[in-house]
Amino acid sequence: VTENKRRRFGFKRWIVLALIVSQFIFAGIFPPIKPHIELAAETITPTVNLGFLGIVGLTNTLLMVILADLVLILAAIGVSRGYKSPDSIPAGVAGVFEPIIEAIRNLVESVSGRWAKQIFPWVATILLFVITVNLMKLLPGVESIGWVHEVHDTSGYNVQDAGPFQILVQPEPGEEGHYHIEPFFRPASTDLNFTLSIALVAMTMVQVIGFRANGPIYLTKFFNLKPFVKMWVRRKIGAFDLLMPFIDLFVGLLELIAEFARIISFTFRLFGAMFAGAILLGVTGALLLIVQLPFLFFEIFIGSIQAFVFAMLTLVFMTMATHGHGDHDDHAAAA
Amino acid sequence: MLEEQMSPEAAEFFANAIRLLAAGLAMLGTVGAGIGLGIIGNGAVQGIARNPDAAGTIQVNMILIAAFTEAVAIYCLLVALVVIFT
Numbered sequence: 001v002t003e004n005k006r007r008r009f010g011f012k013r014w015i016v017l018a019l020i021v022s023q024f025i026f027a028g029i030f031p032p033i034k035p036h037i038e039l040a041a042e043t044i045t046p047t048v049n050l051g052f053l054g055i056v057g058l059t060n061t062l063l064m065v066i067l068a069d070l071v072l073i074l075a076a077i078g079v080s081r082g083y084k085s086p087d088s089i090p091a092g093v094a095g096v097f098e099p100i101i102e103a104i105r106n107l108v109e110s111v112s113g114r115w116a117k118q119i120f121p122w123v124a125t126i127l128l129f130v131i132t133v134n135l136m137k138l139l140p141g142v143e144s145i146g147w148v149h150e151v152h153d154t155s156g157y158n159v160q161d162a163g164p165f166q167i168l169v170q171p172e173p174g175e176e177g178h179y180h181i182e183p184f185f186r187p188a189s190t191d192l193n194f195t196l197s198i199a200l201v202a203m204t205m206v207q208v209i210g211f212r213a214n215g216p217i218y219l220t221k222f223f224n225l226k227p228f229v230k231m232w233v234r235r236k237i238g239a240f241d242l243l244m245p246f247i248d249l250f251v252g253l254l255e256l257i258a259e260f261a262r263i264i265s266f267t268f269r270l271f272g273a274m275f276a277g278a279i280l281l282g283v284t285g286a287l288l289l290i291v292q293l294p295f296l297f298f299e300i301f302i303g304s305i306q307a308f309v310f311a312m313l314t315l316v317f318m319t320m321a322t323h324g325h326g327d328h329d330d331h332a333a334a335a
Numbered sequence: 336m337l338e339e340q341m342s343p344e345a346a347e348f349f350a351n352a353i354r355l356l357a358a359g360l361a362m363l364g365t366v367g368a369g370i371g372l373g374i375i376g377n378g379a380v381q382g383i384a385r386n387p388d389a390a391g392t393i394q395v396n397m398i399l400i401a402a403f404t405e406a407v408a409i410y411c412l413l414v415a416l417v418v419i420f421t
Contacts, residue, residue, distance in 0.1 A: 037420045107395075265406055272409035275416065309402035316399065 020290070033157050033170045035143075035282030039275075041191040042182045044147060060146070060183055061191035068132045068188065100128075104311075112319040115213060119318045122205050126198065127311035130189070134274060134303030137187035138296055143278065146183035156180050189274035189306075192267065199266035202314045203259060210321030217324070222259075224252035262317065266310065273306045358415040368408035375401050 047057035075093055082094025090098050104124045109116040136142070148159060148166050156177040157168040171177035188194045210218045220226055227245035231237060277299050284292045341349070379397035383390045 037416075039417065039420055268413060269402070269406045269409055272406075272413040276409070276412050279416070305398070305402075309398065312395070312399055313402070 023290075030160070030162070030167050031170060032286045033168055034286045035279070036156070036180055037279055037282070041186060041193070044182055044184060059191070060186040061188045061194060064136065064142070064185050064188040065133065065194060067185065068129065068136055071132055071136070072128060107312075108315060111315055112322065115209065115319070115322045118209060118212065119315060119322075122202070122318065123311045123315045126202060126314055127307055130198065130270070130310050131304055131307035133188045133194075134307055135300065137189070137274070137278065137303065138281075138299060139185075142185045142187065143183045143282070144181070145185075146181045148179050149182055150178055151180050152178070187274060187278055189270055190278050192271050195270040196263075196267045198270075198310070199263045202266065202310075203263050203317070206314070206317045206321050207259075209318050213322035214324055218321070220252070222252050222256040224248045262313075266313070270306055270310060273302060277302055354418055358418045361411050361415040361418060364411035365408040368404050368411075371404040371407075372401060375404060 041059040041061040043057035044060050044063070045058040047055045049055050075097065078093030079090075079097050082090045082092045084091075101124065104127060105116075105120060108120045108123055112119050148168065150156075156171075156179045158171045158175070158177045159166045159179050160169050161167075168177075168179060168181055207218075210221070224245075227248045231241055231245055234241065281292070281295060281299060284295045375397060379393050382393045386393075
């Protein structure tokens with residue numbers, strides 16, 4: 001027992017120390033290169049031409065999404081195994097996830113009230129998925145291990161053989177490099193397709209929940225024809241009554257535009273923050289060694305905040321959709 | 336037009352310089368977002384100081400509005416990045 005305890009006392013710190021020292025040693029042998037930044041995701045497998053679908057291949061961001069899915073599925077299996085019976089004390093991973101799920105549930109219930117049961121799964125899924133993807137960006141090997149491929153402009157690097165692998169090195173000031181790296185794993189949030197797809201799912205479900213809560217009346221939020229009906233029914237019409245329905249119609253159309261603007265804003269907020277974070281980590285990793293550590297913590301913070309904001313905005317939009325359309329709803333209830 | 340008046344190297348250098356300048360100008364938009372974030376923080380801290388019980392609600396709302404404001408700065412950053420890297 002004592003031997004085991006002594007080993008536990010000092011073991012992990014030696015791993016950390018060895019990693020720090022090896023970072024210096026490796027940085028001395030192979031100096032880190034300035035990152036080459038590519039806006040679009042790279043295809044890492046041979047491509048297949050699928051006719052009207054275009055040329056399709058597995059991209060590195062998609063691989064990252066699959067990895068994140070695997071992590072979440074494993075966590076889900078762990079949680080389901082953690083409960084022996086419905087009211088037993090959670091064991092293992094379940095103990096980690098219970099307070100998280102409970103916190104999300106409390107938040108959703110405090111914001112959306114009666115519709116919490118329908119809204120909660122979407123908010124929790126988006127939060128857990130986006131936070132997993134964002135934090136997996138910080139794993140070692142992401143964006144640094146991949147195929148070496150040749151380019152024909154002068155922006156590349158030189159290769160250096162190291163056993164069975166090749167390592168890219170910064171070319172000397174005079175010469176030109178001709179090689180780039182296509183990483184196997186690239187943070188999924190730095191691909192516009194990923195953020196756009198989550199935004200589309202979120203905003204589509206906002207409309208679905210709006211319809212479930214209000215029925216077809218929900219459409220009057222966008223195409224507000226009720227004031228016209230009211231004007232038709234009314235006997236005496238003043239000049240102001242003629243103008244108001246058109247203003248209401250215009251406001252409804254603005255609401256419709258705002259829904260699409262929300263998709264765009266969702267997409268670019270997450271993409272921008274994560275892409276800038278990836279560049280920040282790459283540049284600091286190339287220029288500074290130990291000093292990169294605070295930036296890693298900063299990226300943990302930013303990744304979590306962006307995931308929280310995404311989920312929180314989904315929650316707020318869904319709650320707003322469940323609410324009736326102001327005073328018109330009261331008229332509908334009266335009629 | 337540029338190629339006619341100067342050598343290709345000079346034209347490329349000039350284009351790169353203009354591109355970097357454009358990226359810098361795009362980041363001017365973050366000034367507004369910075370001011371906005373300051374105002375949001377000011378309001379939130381004052382609200383919490385006057386009513387410490389409401390701190391939780393105020394913080395959640397503050398993060399939400401800060402996210403909206405920050406989005407503007409992120410758009411500027413995105414435009415600058417696109418200008419530089421494509």
